[in-house]
Amino acid sequence: xxxxxxxxxxxxxxxxxxxxxxxxxxxxxxxxxxxxxxxxxxxxxxxxxxxxxxxxxxxxxxxxxxxxxxxxxxxxxxxxxxxxxxxxxxxxxxxxxxxxxxxxxxxxxxxxxxxxxxxxxxxxxxxxxxxxxxxxxxxxxxxxxxxxxxxxxxxxxxxxxxxxxxxxxxxxxxxxxxxxxxxxxxxxxxxxxxxxxxxxxxxxxxxxxxxxxxxxxxxxxxxxxxxxxxxxxxxxxxxxxxxxxxxxxxxxxxxxxxxxxxxxxxxxxxxxxxxxxxxxxxxxxxxxxxxxxxxxxxxxxxxxxxxxxxxxxxxxxxxxxxxxxxxxxxxxxxxxxxxxxxxxxxxxxxxxxxxxx
Numbered sequence: 001x002x003x004x005x006x007x008x009x010x011x012x013x014x015x016x017x018x019x020x021x022x023x024x025x026x027x028x029x030x031x032x033x034x035x036x037x038x039x040x041x042x043x044x045x046x047x048x049x050x051x052x053x054x055x056x057x058x059x060x061x062x063x064x065x066x067x068x069x070x071x072x073x074x075x076x077x078x079x080x081x082x083x084x085x086x087x088x089x090x091x092x093x094x095x096x097x098x099x100x101x102x103x104x105x106x107x108x109x110x111x112x113x114x115x116x117x118x119x120x121x122x123x124x125x126x127x128x129x130x131x132x133x134x135x136x137x138x139x140x141x142x143x144x145x146x147x148x149x150x151x152x153x154x155x156x157x158x159x160x161x162x163x164x165x166x167x168x169x170x171x172x173x174x175x176x177x178x179x180x181x182x183x184x185x186x187x188x189x190x191x192x193x194x195x196x197x198x199x200x201x202x203x204x205x206x207x208x209x210x211x212x213x214x215x216x217x218x219x220x221x222x223x224x225x226x227x228x229x230x231x232x233x234x235x236x237x238x239x240x241x242x243x244x245x246x247x248x249x250x251x252x253x254x255x256x257x258x259x260x261x262x263x264x265x266x267x268x269x270x271x272x273x274x275x276x277x278x279x280x281x282x283x284x285x286x287x288x289x290x291x292x293x294x295x296x297x298x299x300x301x302x303x304x305x306x307x308x309x310x311x312x313x314x315x316x317x318x319x320x321x322x323x324x325x326x327x328x329x330x331x332x333x334x335x336x337x338x339x340x341x342x343x344x345x346x347x348x349x350x351x352x353x354x355x356x357x
Contacts, residue, residue: 276312
């Protein structure tokens with residue numbers, strides 16, 4: 001009989017007393033539940049930010065983000081937004097009753113209960129953030145299409161080039177300039193483009209790197225690649241640059257001193273000839289390259305004459321000024337005499353850069 005009474009009492013407690021205590025707990029633990037939710041939201045926000053760093057790095061390396069990672073991030077974003085609005089509403093409700101001096105018990109009960117429920121959801125979302133990897137490398141696809149020094153031209157030509165770039169029907173633009181490189185280094189070109197895109201190659205072979213770069217470039221909606229100093233046709237597919245048909249958002253600016261290389265071998269759709277620099281422009285570029293050494297009153301007149309002998313050719317100006325930078329007055333005078341000769345090839349660095357043929 002005693003056992004029956006105890007059993008009945010336990011059931012009564014289970015169905016009547018425990019729920020009542022739990023409901024009262026929402027009132028007594030109101031502040032604690034709100035603060036616990038705020039803490040969990042902060043933890044979730046930090047975890048979301050750390051994952052974003054990994055995602056950004058993966059995208060930079062040409063990886064594809066896994067679906068479950070994207071779904072988790074979206075779920076976390078939606079929860080954080082919802083929870084923050086809840087916490088803001090709770091703060092406003094608290095202000096309306098003089099910071100709790102005249103609390104609305106019904107409102108406190110509902111807010112406390114909801115805060116505890118949301119904190120549980122936050123803990124669950126945090127627990128679901130278990131990813132071995134956030135991304136994967138997509139299978140390479142065979143492709144059927146390098147940056148270099150910055151394009152140095154005057155504003156008129158630059159504006160014309162920019163106007164051509166805005167034309168959706170033009171994908172390759174030629175600019176006639178003096179070349180620097182004769183034999184293309186495909187791996188070097190690939191690496192320079194990859195560095196700009198923030199990606200790393202895991203492939204060793206030239207073709208594997210080309211396939212990976214091709215895939216990465218196609219992930220950019222629009223991209224401009226400048227290939228400078230072309231001596232002959234450059235096989236773009238060996239570099240990994242998509243063709244216009246394969247990626248309409250990829251535009252190329254090609255420079256060469258040989259117009260035939262651009263229009264015939266590289267099939268440019270519009271070409272621009274960069275004229276020689278004016279005398280004042282020549283001097284500005286020359287003195288900026290040569291540095292403070294030409295401020296010497298004895299040396300400056302010689303430097304002005306040396307700059308004039310460069311005939312307004314940007315590559316000649318940069319090469320000569322670099323070669324003579326911080327050199328003695330006698331070397332400057334000797335260089336001027338050499339430049340006045342019909343063929344000037346004795347200044348170190350001049351022959352390879354200015355007389356390559």
